[in-house]
Amino acid sequence: MSFIDRLTGRRAPPAGAVPQDVSVLRDALLDLNRETAPFVVRDGGPEGADLVAEWRIVDARWYEIFAKAGIGKGAQVLLRFDEASGEVRSIQRDWTIEWRAGLPVLSFASEMFRGQSIELSLGTGWAFREEDLQFGKVYRYRFQTRELKEPLQEVTALHGWTWRPVLLGRL
Numbered sequence: 712m713s714f715i716d717r718l719t720g721r722r723a724p725p726a727g728a729v730p731q732d733v734s735v736l737r738d739a740l741l742d743l744n745r746e747t748a749p750f751v752v753r754d755g756g757p758e759g760a761d762l763v764a765e766w767r768i769v770d771a772r773w774y775e776i777f778a779k780a781g782i783g784k785g786a787q788v789l790l791r792f793d794e795a796s797g798e799v800r801s802i803q804r805d806w807t808i809e810w811r812a813g814l815p816v817l818s819f820a821s822e823m824f825r826g827q828s829i830e831l832s833l834g835t836g837w838a839f840r841e842e843d844l845q846f847g848k849v850y851r852y853r854f855q856t857r858e859l860k861e862p863l864q865e866v867t868a869l870h871g872w873t874w875r876p877v878l879l880g881r882l
Contacts, residue, residue: 722874730871760789798875
């Protein structure tokens with residue numbers, strides 16, 4: 712990986728990798744969905760993309776964890792398959808989150824971000840636990856945008872496609 716690739720976030724497939732059909736790649740990206748993942752990959756039709764990967768902020772199972780973590784930003788990664796060049800083009804969109812009574816209220820910020828960003832939030836909560844009335848760790852969290860993007864990039868590369876973040880221009 713060259714310095715420019717590192718700077719732009721481009722990730723090429725391993726040498727000798729044969730590009731798979733777009734339907735195979737799409738299915739593999741959708742297969743990243745699992746109950747234990749803090750993100751979901753879904754159809755991107757409403758956003759004008761092929762697929763969208765985003766944090767599960769409004770998912771009932773996850774919003775309490777995000778709320779305890781005090782996460783103030785969310786992210787979406789919009790994906791478009793460019794079959795002619797064998798690339799998955801991506802744009803990251805960020806938004807702000809307000810928490811009211813433990814529930815997320817999503818609001819898009821007045822600022823716009825496109826390109827690559829790295830967000831890291833981590834922490835641990837200590838309190839008296841209900842189950843044993845002992846003082847101890849009640850939760851621990853670590854959220855990074857890398858946890859959202861890396862699985863997408865790995866699947867893309869393993870299927871012979873190039874991951875190309877879009878900095879300027881159209882998805």
